[in-house]
Every structure is written in structure tokens, then in C-alpha cells.
Amino acid sequence: MSEHWLVRPSTIRLLWRVFIAVLALTVAAEFFVAHHPHFDVESLPAFGAWYGFLACAGMIVFAKGLALFLKRRDTYYDDAGDGRDD
Amino acid sequence: MIDLLHPGLLVVFAGVALALLRGPVRAAVALAAPLAALWIVLAAPAGPAWSGSWLGLDMRPLAYDALSRLFAVIFALMAFGGALFALNQKSRLELPAAFVYAGSAIGAVLAGDLVTLFVFWELMAVGSTLVLWSAGASAYRASMRYLAIHLLGGVLLFAGIAGHVAETGSTEFARMALDSPSHWLILAGFLVNAGAPPLSAWLPDAYPEASWSGMVFLSAFTTKTAVCVLLRGFPGTELLVWVGLFMVFYGIVYALLENDMRRILAYSIVNQVGFMVTGIGIGTEMALNGAAAHAFTHIIYKALLLMSAGSVLYATGKRKCTDLGGLFRTMPLTTVCGTIGALAISSFPLTSGFVSKSMISQAAGDEHLLWVWLALAAATAGVFLHAGIKFPWFVFFQKDSGLRPPEPPLNMRLAMLFFAALCIGLGVFYQPLYALLPFGTQYVPYTGAHVVVQLELLLFSGLAFFVMLPMLRRTLTITLDTDWVYRRMAPALVAAAEAGWRRAVHAIGRSRGSVLHRLDSAVQGLHGPQALFARTWSSGGMALWVALMLALYLLLGYL
Numbered sequence: 001m002s003e004h005w006l007v008r009p010s011t012i013r014l015l016w017r018v019f020i021a022v023l024a025l026t027v028a029a030e031f032f033v034a035h036h037p038h039f040d041v042e043s044l045p046a047f048g049a050w051y052g053f054l055a056c057a058g059m060i061v062f063a064k065g066l067a068l069f070l071k072r073r074d075t076y077y078d079d080a081g082d083g084r085d086d
Numbered sequence: 087m088i089d090l091l092h093p094g095l096l097v098v099f100a101g102v103a104l105a106l107l108r109g110p111v112r113a114a115v116a117l118a119a120p121l122a123a124l125w126i127v128l129a130a131p132a133g134p135a136w137s138g139s140w141l142g143l144d145m146r147p148l149a150y151d152a153l154s155r156l157f158a159v160i161f162a163l164m165a166f167g168g169a170l171f172a173l174n175q176k177s178r179l180e181l182p183a184a185f186v187y188a189g190s191a192i193g194a195v196l197a198g199d200l201v202t203l204f205v206f207w208e209l210m211a212v213g214s215t216l217v218l219w220s221a222g223a224s225a226y227r228a229s230m231r232y233l234a235i236h237l238l239g240g241v242l243l244f245a246g247i248a249g250h251v252a253e254t255g256s257t258e259f260a261r262m263a264l265d266s267p268s269h270w271l272i273l274a275g276f277l278v279n280a281g282a283p284p285l286s287a288w289l290p291d292a293y294p295e296a297s298w299s300g301m302v303f304l305s306a307f308t309t310k311t312a313v314c315v316l317l318r319g320f321p322g323t324e325l326l327v328w329v330g331l332f333m334v335f336y337g338i339v340y341a342l343l344e345n346d347m348r349r350i351l352a353y354s355i356v357n358q359v360g361f362m363v364t365g366i367g368i369g370t371e372m373a374l375n376g377a378a379a380h381a382f383t384h385i386i387y388k389a390l391l392l393m394s395a396g397s398v399l400y401a402t403g404k405r406k407c408t409d410l411g412g413l414f415r416t417m418p419l420t421t422v423c424g425t426i427g428a429l430a431i432s433s434f435p436l437t438s439g440f441v442s443k444s445m446i447s448q449a450a451g452d453e454h455l456l457w458v459w460l461a462l463a464a465a466t467a468g469v470f471l472h473a474g475i476k477f478p479w480f481v482f483f484q485k486d487s488g489l490r491p492p493e494p495p496l497n498m499r500l501a502m503l504f505f506a507a508l509c510i511g512l513g514v515f516y517q518p519l520y521a522l523l524p525f526g527t528q529y530v531p532y533t534g535a536h537v538v539v540q541l542e543l544l545l546f547s548g549l550a551f552f553v554m555l556p557m558l559r560r561t562l563t564i565t566l567d568t569d570w571v572y573r574r575m576a577p578a579l580v581a582a583a584e585a586g587w588r589r590a591v592h593a594i595g596r597s598r599g600s601v602l603h604r605l606d607s608a609v610q611g612l613h614g615p616q617a618l619f620a621r622t623w624s625s626g627g628m629a630l631w632v633a634l635m636l637a638l639y640l641l642l643g644y645l
Contacts, residue, residue, distance in 0.1 A: 004415055007486070023549060026541045033534030038451035039459065048463075048542025055464035056471045056550035059335075060557055063342040070566040074345065074406075077564075077573060 023049070089135040092148050093123035093158060094193030094206065097165060101185025101213075105178070113173055116181060120165035123192060127158040134198050143257045146198025152524045153378065157195040157314040159522065160382045161188060163508075164306045164389060171393050171501035172299035180220035184303040187213030191307035195314045199257040200247045200272075203315065207243060207279075211236040214308060217300045218292060225295035231569070232292035235278065235285055236308075243275025262319050273320055280312035280363060281356045282329050286336065287569035290344075290352035294405070298396035301348055305355055305392050306385045313362045313381045317524070322369025327458060330367055333360030334465045341472035342558065343565045345407050347395050347481050351388065354431065354473040358384045361465070364458065365446040371525040372452060376445025378523055383438035383512055387430035390505040391477065394424030397498055398481060401491035407560040412486035417493055421482040423502040430509040432474030432544055433466060438512035440540065441519070441531045448529065466540070467547035474544070475551045480560060 005011055027046045037043050100119030104112055127150075136148040165188040172181050190209035197203040211233065218229035249268025251257055262269045281289045293304045320326060337357025344350045358380070365377030397420045398413060399405055414421040426437070433439035443466065450459040493499060512519050520527050551558070597603050613620045 006414070007412075019545075019549075023545055026538060026545055029538045030542075033538050035535045036533075037535075038454065039456050041456075041460070042539075046542065048539040049546045051460075051463060052467040052543035052546040053550050055467045056547040057554065059338055059464075059468050059471065060342060060550070060554050063339045064557055066339060067343050067563075067565060071343065071561075071563045072566060074562050074564045076566075 088126060088130050089148075091126050091130075092136070092193070092196075093126040093162065094189045094191075094196060096126070097123050097162070097189030097192060098186050098209075099189075101182040101189060104185060105182040116169040116173065116185075117166065119185070120162045120169060120188070123189075124159060124162035124166070127155055127162060127192075127196075137198075140201075143201055143251070144199065145202060145257065147193075147202040148196050149198030150196065152522070153314065153317060154196045156378055156382060156522045156524065157310065158192050160310075160385050161192045161195065161307060164188065164303075164385050165192075167386075167389060167501050167505055168299070168303045168306070170504070171302055171396070171498050173497040174495050175297065175299045177220040177297060180217055180297060180300055183213050183216035183220055184300070185213075187217060187303060187307055189213075191311050194311050198259060200250065200259050201257050203259055204240075204244055204247055207275075207311075208240050210308060210311065211240060214304055217303055218296050221295060221297040221300055225292075228292045228295040231572070232288055235288040239275050239278030241275075242271050242278065246271030246273075246275055259315075259318060261321060264320075264323060264325070273316075273323075276312050276315050276319065277329065279308050280316065280359055281309050281333065282363065283332055283336065284568050286333065286356050287567035289356055290340070290349050290567070291569050293352045293355075294346055294348040298399040301352075302389050302392045302396055305351070305388050309355060309359045310381045310385055313359060313366070313377065316363065316366050317374060317377060321366055321374055324367055326363050326367030327455075328367070330360045330362070330364030331458065331461050331465075333357065333363060334461070335468070336360070338465065338468040338472045340565055340567070341476070343563070345560045345562065345564075346405050347398070347407055347410065347477060348392065348405055350407075350473065350477055351391055351395060354391075354469070354477075355388060357465070357469060357472070358388065358431065361443060361446055361462070364462065365449065368446070368449050368453060368455065368458070370449050370453060372445055372527070372529065373449030375520075375523040375525050375527050375529070376442060376447075376449055379442035379445060379519060380439075382519060382522075383430065383442040383509075386505050386508045386512070387427045387437075387439060390423060390427035390502060390509060391431065391473070393498065393502045393505065394420050394427060395477075395481070397494040397502070398491070400494055400498070402489050404489070406562070407480035407484075408562060410481050410487055410489070411484040412482075413489060413491065414482045416490045417482070419493055419499055420502065421478070423506045424482065425478045426506040426509050428474045428478045430513070432470040433540065434474075434513075434544060435532070435537045435540060436510065436513045438509045438516075438519075440513055441516040444531045444536065444540075445527075445529055463543060467543045467550075470544045470547045471551055475548055476558070479551075 027049050030046065041047065097119055100115055104116055107115060130150050132150050134146045134149040137146045139145060165185065168184060169181065175181060187210055190206045190213055194203055194206035194210060197206060215229055215233045218225050218232060246268045250272065253266060253268060262272065264270060264273065278285055293301050296304055316326065333356050337353045337360060341350045341353035341357065344353060362377040362380050365373040365380065398410065401417065404410055430437035430439045433443040447459060447462045450462055516531065594602050594606050611617055615621065
């Protein structure tokens with residue numbers, strides 16, 4: 001069984017290049033549209049780009065932090081709830 | 087004439103009929119009944135269709151306005167799509183139960199008075215619990231927890247309605263202020279069904295235990311009925327802004343940590359309803375339109391996502407991301423449809439989510455609510471992270487799990503194609519949806535700046551996903567939620583109290599001669615299992631005593 005073209009390393013490299021090009025294009029496109037911001041922060045350059053990235057990074061880090069306290073094996077509730085921690 | 091027909095009851099009765107029918111007739115009824123309901127909803131004139139009085143209460147069991155029509159339309163469409171998807175479901179209980187559930191949801195949003203609303207509200211709880219039961223023994227415990235939470239919500243709602251009727255003398259369901267305990271109770275009852283904190287855990291606990299088709303139905307009705315009644319009862323209640331934003335981020339964070347593909351989507355329901363609740367809290371016409379439109383589009387794309395997840399479950403029997411991956415090779419249609427649903431939930435331009443969610447953000451901007459607006463923008467990026475990429479990536483791509491399942495049967499493929507077409511269609515031709523909204527609107531979602539900023543937000547959150555992928559690697563874990571309180575802490579407390587009680591009784595039994603022991607003997611002598619006041623009496627003896635007392639009563643009557 002040959003490897004699917006989509007998972008070949010060459011395809012994945014190409015996809016990364018296309019993705020980065022598209023990212024650059026969306027930021028560049030900012031200069032070609034009319035803005036009507038509600039807030040000052042919206043007028044900062046590439047606001048959507050860095051805010052989206054940082055927000056996601058923040059949420060992932062927060063989730064990992066929460067997991068330190070609340071993560072359990074997925075069989076945690078399987079025994080009939082006798083009150084013991086596993 | 088059309089006033090006489092109740093679209094909700096039509097679907098409920100069709101569900102009862104489905105339980106008796108088999109074969110092509112069953113399929114025909116299952117597909118025709120929701121379409122008939124849809125036609126009634128669209129053709130009926132605005133205003134109360136049924137009205138009357140019952141037990142001295144004014145009743146309007148069926149009333150049409152823009153809001154109720156919008157929700158009834160999408161519920162009927164959803165019942166149709168869900169029925170098409172579930173036609174090959176082997177359980178003979180699930181589809182009838184789902185129709186009772188869907189029909190009562192239609193009845194609840196079309197209810198013009200609080201009493202009718204309550205009746206349909208409870209019928210929904212029964213119907214949805216039956217949908218869970220039809221998934222078999224594995225769902226039983228979760229379904230009982232689900233039922234307990236919803237009966238609690240029903241009790242809160244009933245107490246609130248009773249108080250409201252007693253205070254105002256009116257059963258009319260109209261906008262309420264949070265000025266009395268009964269209105270707080272009504273709000274609490276609504277919020278339980280919306281999946282709001284602190285009880286939101288019922289949703290990811292129960293829904294993923296349904297069958298591959300059952301969760302498609304469950305995702306649509308309960309939470310969105312709650313959104314509809316919040317829109318009618320509590321628009322502009324500021325508390326809801328904060329409740330909604332909590333739900334938004336709760337859903338994202340828990341979904342990021344989740345391994346079960348359908349629990350990811352369940353957390354994402356809470357997240358999406360959070361957007362709607364936030365919009366209701368903002369309360370301007372733009373925000374309320376946005377919340378209503380988002381409920382409409384969300385039902386479609388969440389059903390589509392759950393259909394693709396259901397197809398995977400149907401074909402592989404597996405539900406954990408750690409077991410899945412690489413399915414795009416043999417399930418290309420399911421992959422494409424699931425991805426369209428994922429793009430729509432992320433509100434990509436040209437999908438339905440974009441034209442609806444934008445209105446909520448726009449309303450926050452118009453009201454100059456900077457922090458709410460920033461939170462909504464961060465959450466938009468977060469939706470792409472937890473549902474838009476995470477779900478398709480871990481299910482259809484990532485590693486090769488070695489699974490080579492076939493595409494699902496024709497009816498399931500058609501249902502996915504239908505809903506995928508709606509996701510794109512509503513994103514491009516949004517005017518028909520906007521025309522159905524509660525308030526007239528001239529909103530234009532596609533402006534250059536809006537599209538560019540949205541693409542930046544989404545694509546860079548995609549970058550964050552792939553850059554931080556090692557932190558998102560799936561593990562065989564769950565994340566504790568508030569359901570831990572009633573699944574672990576409460577049983578442990580009861581067990582501890584029971585053990586303590588047994589020890590105390592034992593200690594008294596051993597301390598012969600002490601005051602406590604003598605007191606215990608005295609109590610046991612009168613109230614113990616075989617004692618005078620507590621022992622069981624024979625029915626014959628009881629009947630004799632009752633007869634004697636009645637005779638005495640008769641005698642006294644004549645004296």
C-alpha cells in the first residue's frame with residue numbers, strides 16, 4: 001500500500017509554505033480595505049493576527065494549567081462511584 | 087383552517103405512529119411529518135392561533151411571532167435532517183422518542199403562555215431521556231443523571247411560574263425583569279437547560295452516551311429552546327453577558343483537553359450557546375438578532391459535525407481521538423462534510439457561522455463594550471482551535487490509525503450533504519435568514535475590513551494550533567467537572583454518614599445500662615420494626631377498623 005499523496009513529507013512541506021504565504025497575504029490585505037474601527041486597539045497593525053495567535057496560545061496554556069489539577073484517567077468514573085479517588 | 091393544526095403536536099403524534107410502523111411507510115412518515123410541520127409554521131398567520139381558558143388561567147397554547155417562527159422553522163428542518171440521517175438506525179425506540187422530543191421543542195417555542203411552555207418543557211425532558219435510553223445499557227447511568235438535572239430544572243421553572251402567576255395573575259409569557267424570586271427561579275430553570283454554570287456538566291456527561299444518530303437530535307433542541315425562551319423572557323439582562331462569556335471559555339478550555347470526539351463537540355455546544363446567551367445579555371436589536379440567527383445556523387452546523395462524528399462511530403465503533411485518525415482515505419465525503427461543519431462553526435467567511443456570529447460581535451462594538459468585544463474575538467479564535475481544527479484534525483487526519491472504514495449508507499450521506507449545502511448556502515445567501523429574524527435588519531456581514539480581520543483571527547489561531555500541537559497531543563484522560571460533586575463527593579459523604587450512623591448504633595447497643603441504651607430500648611419498644619406503632623397491620627384488620635370508625639362517625643352524626 002503506497003503512501004497517500006496528502007501525507008508525503010513533500011506535500012506537507014508544500015502545505016506549510018502555502019499556509020505561511022496565505023497568512024502573509026491576509027495581513028497584507030489589511031492595507032487594501034477600508035477600516036471603520038469601534039475601538040482604538042482595532043487600529044493597531046495586524047490586530048487580528050497577533051491577537052488571534054496570542055489568545056489561542058493563552059487558552060492552550062491555561063487549559064494545560066487547569067489539567068494539572070483536574071485531569072484524571074478516563075476510567076475514573078467506571079467503578080460504581082464508591083467515593084474513592086484512584 | 088391552518089390555525090387548527092399544531093405543528094409541534096403533529097410531530098409528536100407522528101413519533102407515536104412511527105413506533106407502530108415499519109418499512110417504507112415508516113420512512114415516508116418520518117420524512118413527511120417534519121416537512122408538514124415546516125409548511126404549517128411558514129403558512130400560519132402571526133398572532134395567537136389557539137387561545138382559551140383552563141382552570142381559570144388564560145391559555146395561548148399556540149402563538150406565532152417572528153421569534154417563535156424562526157425557532158419552529160429550524161426545529162422542523164432539524165427533525166427532517168435528523169430523521170433522514172437516522173433512517174437506518176436499528177433501535178425501534180430512538181426515532182419515535184426523537185420525534186416526541188422535537189415536536190415538544192416546537193411546541194415549547196410556539197407556546198404563548200407559561201403553563202403550556204412548562205408542559206412542553208417537561209415532555210422534552212421525557213423525549214430526550216428516551217433517546218438516551220434507546221442507546222442501550224451503557225447510557226443508562228448517564229441518562230439517569232441527565233434526567234435528574236432536568237427534573238431539577240423543571241422544578242425550578244414550575245416554582246417560578248407558579249410564583250409569577252400568583253403575583254401577576256397573568257400566564258402570558260413576556261419579557262420579565264429580575265425583580266422577584268419567582269423570576270429568578272424561572273431564569274434558573276431556563277439556564278439549566280441552556281447548559282449554563284454551575285450545572286453545565288450534564289451536557290458533556292449525557293449527550294455523548296447517545297447512539298451515533300441520537301446525539302444529532304440531542305444537540306439541537308434542549309439548549310436552543312432555552313435560548314429561545316431567554317430571548318423572549320430576559321433580553322438585555324446584564325448577568326447573561328457574564329454567564330454567556332463564562333460558557334464560551336469553559337467550552338473551549340474543556341474541549342481542548344478532551345479526547346472523546348463527541349465530547350469535544352458537546353463542550354463546543356456549551357461554547358456556542360455561550361455566544362447566544364452573551365448576545366441576549368447585550369440586548370440590543372442587533373445582539374438579539376445575532377443570538378437568534380446564531381441559534382439557527384448553529385443547529386445546522388453542529389448537527390452536521392455530529393453527523394460526521396456519528397458516521398465515524400457507525401463505521402468504526404470508536405469514539406476516542408487516540409484510536410482514530412487518517413480516516414480521510416476511505417471516508418472522503420464524511421471528511422469534507424465534517425470539515426464544512428468545522429469551518430461553519432468557526433464562522434469562516436462564506437459559511438453560515440460568519441453571517442450570524444458577526445452580529446453579536448457587532449452589537450458589542452456598537453455598545454462600546456470593549457472587554458466583551460475582546461473576549462468574543464478571542465473566543466472566535468478559540469472556536470477554530472477547539473472545534474474548527476481539532477475535531478477534523480484528530481478524527482480524519484493526524485496519524486494513520488490503520489482504520490479503513492467505508493463511507494456510511496446513502497441516507498446518512500444525503501443528510502450530511504443537505505446540511506453541508508445549508509451551511510454554505512446560508513453563508514452566501516444570508517438574506518432569507520435575516521428576513522426571518524425577530525427585528526428587521528440592514529446588517530451587511532461582508533465588508534472588506536470584517537472579512538480580513540476575521541481571516542487573520544482564524545488563520546493565526548490555526549497557526550497557533552499547529553505550532554503548539556505537541557501540547558495538544560491526546561491522552562487517555564477526562565477533565566473533572568462539577569458533576570464530580572454529585573458523582574463522587576455526594577456518594578462519598580452519604581457513605582461516610584451511613585458508616586458513622588452504623589457505628590453509633592453499634593456503640594449504643596454495647597453500652598448496656600447507660601441512659602442512651604435505655605432510651606434506645608424504650609424507643610425500640612414503641613417504634614421498632616415489630617413494635618406497636620411501627621409493625622405492619624393486615625389489610626383485613628385495617629379495613630375492619632376503618633369500617634368501625636365510619637360506623638362511629640355515622641352514629642355521631644345522628645346523635
